[in-house]
Amino acid sequence: MTTPPYDFATGNTNPETFPAEDFAAAAAAAIPELTVELNRYPGKLGHARMRRLMAEREHDREGVRIDPDHIVLTNGSMQAITLVAETLCADIDAGGDKCVVMEAHNYVGTIRAFDAMGIEMVGVAQDAQGMRTDDLAEVMDRLAAEGRRPRFIYTLATYQNPTGAMMPRDRRQALVEIAAKHDCVVVEDNCYGDVHFEGEKPPALYALDPGPRQIYICSLSKIFAPGVRLGYLTAAPEMLERILAFRNDAGPNTLAAALTAAYLDGRLWQHVEMANAALKTKRDAMLAALESELGNLCSWSRPVGGLFIWLRLPDDVSVPALQTAAEARGVTFADGANFHIHGQAGPYIRLAFGFPPVDAIRDGIAELGAAIRDIRGA
Amino acid sequence: MTTPPYDFATGNTNPETFPAEDFAAAAAAAIPELTVELNRYPGKLGHARMRRLMAEREHDREGVRIDPDHIVLTNGSMQAITLVAETLCADIDAGGDKCVVMEAHNYVGTIRAFDAMGIEMVGVAQDAQGMRTDDLAEVMDRLAAEGRRPRFIYTLATYQNPTGAMMPRDRRQALVEIAAKHDCVVVEDNCYGDVHFEGEKPPALYALDPGPRQIYICSLSKIFAPGVRLGYLTAAPEMLERILAFRNDAGPNTLAAALTAAYLDGRLWQHVEMANAALKTKRDAMLAALESELGNLCSWSRPVGGLFIWLRLPDDVSVPALQTAAEARGVTFADGANFHIHGQAGPYIRLAFGFPPVDAIRDGIAELGAAIRDIRGA
Numbered sequence: 001m002t003t004p005p006y007d008f009a010t011g012n013t014n015p016e017t018f019p020a021e022d023f024a025a026a027a028a029a030a031i032p033e034l035t036v037e038l039n040r041y042p043g044k045l046g047h048a049r050m051r052r053l054m055a056e057r058e059h060d061r062e063g064v065r066i067d068p069d070h071i072v073l074t075n076g077s078m079q080a081i082t083l084v085a086e087t088l089c090a091d092i093d094a095g096g097d098k099c100v101v102m103e104a105h106n107y108v109g110t111i112r113a114f115d116a117m118g119i120e121m122v123g124v125a126q127d128a129q130g131m132r133t134d135d136l137a138e139v140m141d142r143l144a145a146e147g148r149r150p151r152f153i154y155t156l157a158t159y160q161n162p163t164g165a166m167m168p169r170d171r172r173q174a175l176v177e178i179a180a181k182h183d184c185v186v187v188e189d190n191c192y193g194d195v196h197f198e199g200e201k202p203p204a205l206y207a208l209d210p211g212p213r214q215i216y217i218c219s220l221s222k223i224f225a226p227g228v229r230l231g232y233l234t235a236a237p238e239m240l241e242r243i244l245a246f247r248n249d250a251g252p253n254t255l256a257a258a259l260t261a262a263y264l265d266g267r268l269w270q271h272v273e274m275a276n277a278a279l280k281t282k283r284d285a286m287l288a289a290l291e292s293e294l295g296n297l298c299s300w301s302r303p304v305g306g307l308f309i310w311l312r313l314p315d316d317v318s319v320p321a322l323q324t325a326a327e328a329r330g331v332t333f334a335d336g337a338n339f340h341i342h343g344q345a346g347p348y349i350r351l352a353f354g355f356p357p358v359d360a361i362r363d364g365i366a367e368l369g370a371a372i373r374d375i376r377g378a
Numbered sequence: 379m380t381t382p383p384y385d386f387a388t389g390n391t392n393p394e395t396f397p398a399e400d401f402a403a404a405a406a407a408a409i410p411e412l413t414v415e416l417n418r419y420p421g422k423l424g425h426a427r428m429r430r431l432m433a434e435r436e437h438d439r440e441g442v443r444i445d446p447d448h449i450v451l452t453n454g455s456m457q458a459i460t461l462v463a464e465t466l467c468a469d470i471d472a473g474g475d476k477c478v479v480m481e482a483h484n485y486v487g488t489i490r491a492f493d494a495m496g497i498e499m500v501g502v503a504q505d506a507q508g509m510r511t512d513d514l515a516e517v518m519d520r521l522a523a524e525g526r527r528p529r530f531i532y533t534l535a536t537y538q539n540p541t542g543a544m545m546p547r548d549r550r551q552a553l554v555e556i557a558a559k560h561d562c563v564v565v566e567d568n569c570y571g572d573v574h575f576e577g578e579k580p581p582a583l584y585a586l587d588p589g590p591r592q593i594y595i596c597s598l599s600k601i602f603a604p605g606v607r608l609g610y611l612t613a614a615p616e617m618l619e620r621i622l623a624f625r626n627d628a629g630p631n632t633l634a635a636a637l638t639a640a641y642l643d644g645r646l647w648q649h650v651e652m653a654n655a656a657l658k659t660k661r662d663a664m665l666a667a668l669e670s671e672l673g674n675l676c677s678w679s680r681p682v683g684g685l686f687i688w689l690r691l692p693d694d695v696s697v698p699a700l701q702t703a704a705e706a707r708g709v710t711f712a713d714g715a716n717f718h719i720h721g722q723a724g725p726y727i728r729l730a731f732g733f734p735p736v737d738a739i740r741d742g743i744a745e746l747g748a749a750i751r752d753i754r755g756a
Binding site: 010011012013014015018020021023024025027028029031032034035036037038039040041042049075078079082109113114169213216225226227229245246248250251252253254255256260355367 | 388389390391392396398399401402403405406407409410412413414415416417418419420453454456457458460487491492494603604605607608623624627628629630631632633634637638677733
């Protein structure tokens with residue numbers, strides 16, 4: 001597959017800020033120290049230094065101390081999501097209700113995984129501030145009235161994918177309270193956490209509710225690189241034990257965790273700040289290009305973090321038609337329908353700005369604008 | 379957890395032959411070349427150089443050319459096993475028969491995974507030459523007579539875990555023919571493949587049957603290191619597509635695959651021969667120690683490859699009693715009952731010889747002998 005010149009389709013990260021030299025030096029220094037560990041199976045939790053580092057990361061961001069032995073490394077956050085879903089839906093054959101409540105527009109990988117697992121997805125309405133908790137309350141009450149009990153509430157509260165929305169603190173508090181009222185587990189997927197450009201940083205849900213109801217998932221894919229496939233999860237010990245009983249992969253990747261920890265240890269936030277500054281420049285370039293090319297035609301989100309802009313097309317431009325026209329001009333993007341839990345078509349597309357250079361962002365958005373005008377003129 | 383001085387419990391590899399310096403150098407040289415690839419999601423197949431290298435490995439061993447695009451990298455062979463099992467058991471809700479035919483003593487990780495997936499395991503008798511194909515024929519005929527159709531036959535034909543048995547060519551041929559007669563998929567787990575000490579190397583099952591019925595799984599855990607979590611699978615294109623539809627992990631580890639490929643490329647067999655020579659010395663040391671310490675008390679396998687010796691205890695020594703007595707002397711091993719598909723207790727233990735130094739093997743087997751004699755004397 002040839003990469004299109006203007007690839008806005010995938011949530012890749014910025015190669016320009018990848019610390020290749022320092023990472024190579026850290027890796028070369030770390031490998032000889034790893035000889036014994038690499039020759040053993042990793043165990044269910046994974047490389048200790050990375051777990052300690054991620055406990056520090058959570059403490060620095062949330063002010064909460066997590067025991068590193070309550071952190072489980074996973075092959076990206078996706079393995080954490082499927083492990084948790086398997087665990088919480090395990091007794092379905094015993095007559096349970098295999099249903100999950102989540103933002104109606106959500107990450108396509110999660111939607112596909114839940115679909116493959118036979119999970120019924122119940123959508124909650126969203127706006128520029130993320131999941132609408134008034135709608136969540138209604139959905140949960142309605143399900144309860146029907147005698148149904150969802151397995152968990154799944155939320156991307158921070159820099160939501162695909163909408164880019166940041167849920168403010170009052171909604172987070174409301175979400176936690178609704179979950180408590182219905183005694184429902186909350187699975188918070190914070191995989192974009194720390195890809196922060198400006199504004200407030202409301203607390204993670206687990207920082208608002210220290211009880212056993214919260215399961216928290218995070219990742220290094222967006223602050224370091226997706227190719228290292230490093231995610232992690234934390235939960236109360238009893239829940240963690242239930243989740244680990246479903247781990248049948250002989251453990252997470254020691255090499256990737258150890259080398260990445262060797263690089264990040266002592267400079268995690270310095271690295272994150274450097275990477276975020278470059279991503280903010282790219283976001284600004286995309287917002288500026290959208291304004292100048294599409295300002296009178298479309299509307300779009302203004303994300304304060306994450307990797308995506310969510311764009312609403314004019315009603316007379318269909319997404320499939322635009323995909324064809326844009327591809328002819330070397331532009332790819334993601335169809336918003338793929339991110340709807342039931343594949344519902346709509347006037348939305350998702351634009352990823354992390355990977356392409358600033359010049360390509362400018363030129364590509366100009367091409368996208370031309371493609372839209374072509375369609376409208378035809 | 380403190381490591382016991384004489385750890386014969388786990389199938390770890392030999393740290394003494396781990397090429398730490400050369401691997402560190404290869405990693406440091408490779409990382410800068412990987413900047414773009416690491417910042418993208420890996421795709422469903424994984425790092426191309428490693429897939430090409432594994433296609434070469436298979437060609438060198440089996441004389442069969444596999445298109446590298448028909449090789450899928452996985453997080454260890456365990457992910458390959460669970461992906462394949464998920465795929466082949468997917469239509470169970472539509473009334474299928476979720477049953478798998480396999481060696482009755484088998485890898486504990488596979489047994490646990492199948493168990494968690496609700497798979498019914500039907501055992502086939504084994505001897506020093508692996509799965510007894512006369513019994514396989516009977517089992518398959520019996521199931522057919524009952525109107526049942528197993529989802530697949532799962533076999534560790536080469537250096538079987540836990541028994542260490544090597545299935546000779548005629549049995550492999552028979553297995554392939556029985557599978558054809560019943561039109562049953564065969565899943566061959568060759569994760570110990572290439573940990574070879576002496577004697578013939580019969581062909582893999584896929585080399586005996588080029589048809590679409592064979593699924594083949596292999597690994598780098600035993601020829602390089604388990605901490606890199608690198609496995610792979612290959613199958614006919616249509617089957618591969620079905621399997622990939624179940625991959626929901628956003629792809630395999632680029633970093634681990636790329637660094638390991640950078641080291642192994644051009645010296646795969648040289649590395650394997652060096653590692654095998656040291657493992658053979660360890661196997662020989664364990665066999666010699668068993669002979670001198672337990673020659674008149676126990677019987678055991680004499681594996682021509684792999685990492686394990688399968689030992690039969692005297693009838694008056696129970697495994698749990700021996701575990702307690704041996705642990706007090708710093709010796710750990712695996713209870714054979716864990717490797718039985720239905721957990722059936724028996725007079726067997728599995729001894730792993732890959733990880734401990736030769737001295738520890740000698741001293742540890744002496745302690746094991748003393749523990750056995752203690753129990754018999756009591």
